[in-house]
Amino acid sequence: MYGALWRVLPGPVWLRIILMLALVAAVVFALFTWVFPWVDALVNPINVTVE
């Protein structure tokens, strides 16, 4: 899976490393901005009150 992605990326090794890091950064950004806030609303809430 990730091996295939590595082979698909163009250029020499240093460029592939940079591209890989850029992809990871983009994925993390998308997760932090959209996915995690959405998931957060779905999972069990953290209860802090006495009730």
Next chain:
Amino acid sequence: MTVVGVLGELLLTAGVLILLFLGWQLWWNDAIMAGQQSTAASDLSAEWLEQAQAAQADTPLPAPADYGEPVVGPASYPNGESFAVMYVPRFGEGSQRRIAEGTGLDVLNSEYLGVGHYPGTQMPGQVGNFAIASHRSAYGGGMHEIEQLQLGDAIYIQTKDGWYTYRFRDFEYVTPDTVDVLAPVPHHPELTPTDRIITLTTCNPLYSTDERIIAYGVLESWQPSAAGPPADIAAAVASWGS
């Protein structure tokens, strides 16, 4: 590539995603929301202070000894309405939070509220128990440093009427169903209160929800809005929003 190989990579990815989510919830989003809640509290505090000073312009302020009994606001507010600001110097710089009516997630997980008042418990300055709740970790963690409180530490509650200075007295560790801590006289719902106390409730231990940590405080003094913030925090309050 084998099926097992792909499956292994997927499982590794899932593990990393879960760790990332926890990091986001407990630190990244927590820090962002703490900043937003702190700013919202500063804004509200400044707004009340300006209103009070404008209204006071004509009439001279009574001497500090003559502030009298604490002014107590309405017995309840609509759910989600911010009616107070909490500031505990021991919790550190930027720890000021709005207190809104209700302890639902709409208040506790809000990006500008963060501390909720248990409906039916008393109001700031009132004889009885002013009981509030907040997150210990994540969502701005309004009571993150609660275990740092030391005997006599100030817990300042500002409303549009004035500042109420409570002094921390003691901790208690209870199970989440111990609603008696909210009683006007904690653990004794049958008694008539004579003291004006504050009760802070949040999660315990840190990063767990198994127990609740309760911090009790007693009202020490009160001063009207027009008198400005208590001397001990005047400089801190003046620095908010700058």
